[in-house]
Amino acid sequence: MKAVIATDLSAASEATIHNETCLECLGRIGIDEIHLVTVIPSNVHAGMPGMDFDGRRQRALDRYGEVIETAGFDVEAHVVRGTPHRRITGIAETIGAGLTVVGSRGKSPLENRVIGSTARNLARTTETPLLVNRVERDTEDPDVLESHLFRRMLFATDFSENADHAFGVFSTLQPATREAALVHVLTPKDPELPQETDPSARLAERADRLEAWGIETTTDVRSGDPADEIIAAEAEYEPATILLGSRGHSRLRRLLLGSVSEDIVARAHGNVLIVPPGAQM
Structure with missing residues (x-):
């Protein structure tokens, strides 16, 4: 993959x-080829005075590539220009990626301005499963918050078709997952669950599979409110990663209304794995 x-x-x-x-976890779920993507914003020019952008970029990518190859992966680097989330999505689709990984420092608006806004935009528009990987804040040399990316999972479901599709990702994560918490939030705003359905029984069926x-x-x-309760469950169960499906609204609804998945990406303490409708991993 x-x-x-x-x-x-x-x-x-980085x-x-x-x-x-983290790299070992990616290998454990079947990833053997990694494509590094860095996007040059349209307003950054190689000839800006005092800035050796091209040299710095190439040295960094060479260093990253060596680390990834040493860990046993094939690696390819892509340097492109444009809007980050659009170019990242385009490359993921072109190469047939099973997963896109983007780092994020978390909730601080200032620290999260560049890569954080990319993470939120990817959560809104991605066609590929997206792992938002949290790193430490308030330090110049941050590390990831959770090294074992998939060992403890929190799966949030509204029992929709999209949520069931996201649950299927456990078949890929299985070699790396040891614990899981399955959460459903009852809310009068969600019309998809028939009143006669027993959510506890439906969660139990999925738990039996795991x-x-x-x-x-x-x-x-x-x-309660789905996003609020999922964040509360994260604080209680302390998963490495929250797994959930996105609803796949139309482009206009994605741009104007947002979604629970976007809200979780913005508010979660730890990692978030979003699976769009129809995406394979």
Whole structure:
């Protein structure tokens, strides 16, 4: 499987690349080819006085490539110009990537301005499963918050077709996952769940599947605002990564209304893995 790792060559975005355990986790779920993508914003020019952009960029990519190759992956670098999330999405689709990885420092508007806004835009528009990998804040040499990316998972479901599709990703994550918490949030705003349906029973069915794979599983039915309750569940269960499906609204709705998945990307403490409708991993 191919993966795209998006990097703006900052300390935050290179944390996954230099963390051996993170790379090992990617290998464990079947990734064997990594494409490094760095996007040059349209307003940055190589000839700006005092700035050796091309040289710095190439030295950084060479260093990243050596780390990834040493970890046992094939690696290819892409340097492109344009809008970051659009170019990253385009390359992921072109090479047939099964996963896109982007680093994010988290909730600080200032620190999260560049790569963080890219993460949010990717969450809104990606056609490929997207892993938003959290790194430490308030340090010049950050590390990832969770080295074992998939060991403890929190799966949030509204029992929609998109959520069931996202649950199927566990078949890929299985070699790297040891624990899972399955969460459903009861809300009067969600018309998709028939009143006669027992959410506890439906979670139990999914838990049985994971238990058969040796994944220790907990189920939790909560009530309230979906995003608020998913964030509260993250604080309680302390997963490495939250897994959820995106609803795949039309382009206009994605741009104007946002979604629970976008909200979780913006607010979660740890990693978030978003699976768009129909995406394969």
